[in-house]
Amino acid sequence: MNADSGSMEPVDTVDEPGWDVDPEDEIASVVEALGRQQKRWREAAGLSVVEFADAIGYGEDLVRKVERGARIPRPEYLDKADEALGARGFISAMREEMAKARYPKKVRELAKLEERAVELLLYSNHNLHGLLQTEEYMRALLGVRRPAYLQGELERMVAARMARRSVFERSPAPDLSFIQEEVTLRRPIGGRMVLRRQLERLLEVGRLHNVELQVMPTMHSGHPGMSGLIEMLKFGDGTAVGRSDGAFNGRPVSDLRQLRILELRYGIIRAQALTPGESLAFIERALGET
Incomplete structure (x- = not known):
């Protein structure tokens, strides 16, 4: 059977x-x-x-x-x-x-939004954002899920996540802002060598002209992102969609007032994180210590 x-x-x-x-x-x-x-x-x-x-x-x-x-x-x-x-x-x-x-329905819907977006604001506090992950890192990350994915499900998730990385190749290129908590650069998902290659990928992406990659050091006492990830996608017609683990029950929102709350929180986090230049230097040091 x-x-x-x-x-x-x-x-x-x-x-x-x-x-x-x-x-x-x-x-x-x-x-x-x-x-x-x-x-x-x-x-x-x-x-x-x-x-x-x-x-x-x-x-x-x-x-x-x-x-x-x-x-x-x-x-x-x-x-x-x-x-x-x-x-x-x-x-x-x-x-x-x-x-x-072959991508799960939710992933297809997200990919369509990312294809339309002219600006993406992405804060992650627990794992590296999916758009930043290498294939081997995402396999290791998805592999620790319980109950475990069936092999076919795992392959489908990996294929979908890899395809979404085409956002980096779009023309005209969207503006991409990533803020990562320091812990996401330290946790050795998949082992030391997988982490090393992942950090190398972060340096590669962080040097793209349309990308700002910032690190939030653990030493900072607190900020508005403590309750979870924040994502905002802005479109060419002036509309946007966003979501956060710590707001509106985690559901996507497009109401201007709700979006303003998410943008305010993201802006504070962005201001408190290391600058893009400082962040690349931080990642280089982390790579040297791995």
Whole structure:
């Protein structure tokens, strides 16, 4: 029995990657459309499911799941399917849609907001912000969660978080402000070498022209961020959305008065933290001590 779905279908082997689709998710219609397209190309090529599966090097079960819209295939699957069926890029062109489809719904919604934002204000007091994390750091961080993620869930979370880092490559580039508590630079998530590479990544990001990375030293007695993270995303039309663990029950808000409260708190934290230059020097010292 497949433990993920409760069905009697065989479990996909490790070389049959992909993620199951939630039928209640609006993205399901996109995945179903891909499945119908693949099936039409396969039948036009005169291939049975078994013959097609052998041709692309994946299991018959995975092919059937993709064609009925129950499985989100990975990019390498799409490329092999396109080549085997002579689809002239029509199937591999779905790479971007399938990449977005495999992210959890909440992550997709967040990624859409980040894609629109012209300014991001991000204060983190417990862990490094997801946009700053290296892949190995985030794997180690997500790996300590209890109850533990299933392997497929973990891969999905990592893929989604890595994709969000495209915010650093946007043009025009948004203004990004990160404030990290010192403890997030000290905790050896994943071990010493993982932390070293993570600190190197922070130095790399902190030197980008559109990024201000600041450290809040533990020696500071207190500030308005003591109750938890603060995030604000501002958009080109003058609107914004924000949230904080310590305000409005942690829910996202867009009311101007509520946003003003979050911005006030963030501004005080920003003023009390080390300057961006001091912060880079602080991270360099932390790297040398790791």
